[in-house]
Amino acid sequence: MIFDLAEELWQPGRIRSSTDILELLNDETDTIVAIPIKVYLFNDNFHTFDEVIGQVCKAIACSEDQAEKVAWEVHTRGKSLVYDGDISECLRVSSVLEEIGLHTQVIT
Numbered sequence: 382m383i384f385d386l387a388e389e390l391w392q393p394g395r396i397r398s399s400t401d402i403l404e405l406l407n408d409e410t411d412t413i414v415a416i417p418i419k420v421y422l423f424n425d426n427f428h429t430f431d432e433v434i435g436q437v438c439k440a441i442a443c444s445e446d447q448a449e450k451v452a453w454e455v456h457t458r459g460k461s462l463v464y465d466g467d468i469s470e471c472l473r474v475s476s477v478l479e480e481i482g483l484h485t486q487v488i489t
Contacts (some may be wrong), residue, residue, distance in 0.1 A: 416489050417470040420464040423484040424455045432481060437463060440477035 422437070430452050437448035441464050454461035463485070464474045475485045 397436055398478060409472070415467065418468045419488055420422055420471050420474045420478070420484045421460050421488065422455050422463045422478060423460045423486065425484055428481065430456070433483065434481060436481055440474045450456065484489055 420430045422433075430449070433452040433455065434445055437443065437451050438445060441448075448483040449462055463478065464471060466485075471487050475487050476487045
């Protein structure tokens with residue numbers, strides 16, 4: 382059955398467009414599940430605690446106490462989860478952190 386479906390969907394020599402794929406998904410799927418996205422901040426030997434705390438506050442609009450906890454976790458564990466949410470906000474948070482050269486990673 383899987384092979385029959387694959388043969389039906391795949392036509393040799395035809396370039397499939399993203400529209401074809403979207404139509405197939407729309408036939409079978411009622412909702413799209415959001416994939417959780419996370420922003421991690423990594424330790425380095427260049428930035429001071431005050432610089433990291435200030436930038437974390439700016440990026441996620443948190444208190445200095447919360448940003449200090451993030452900075453200590455980065456220092457002791459090598460990385461810390463700074464933010465999780467939708468992709469556009471994660472990219473914004475990562476961008477703000479990287480303004481001063483902090484190393485971040487946005488992952489799913």
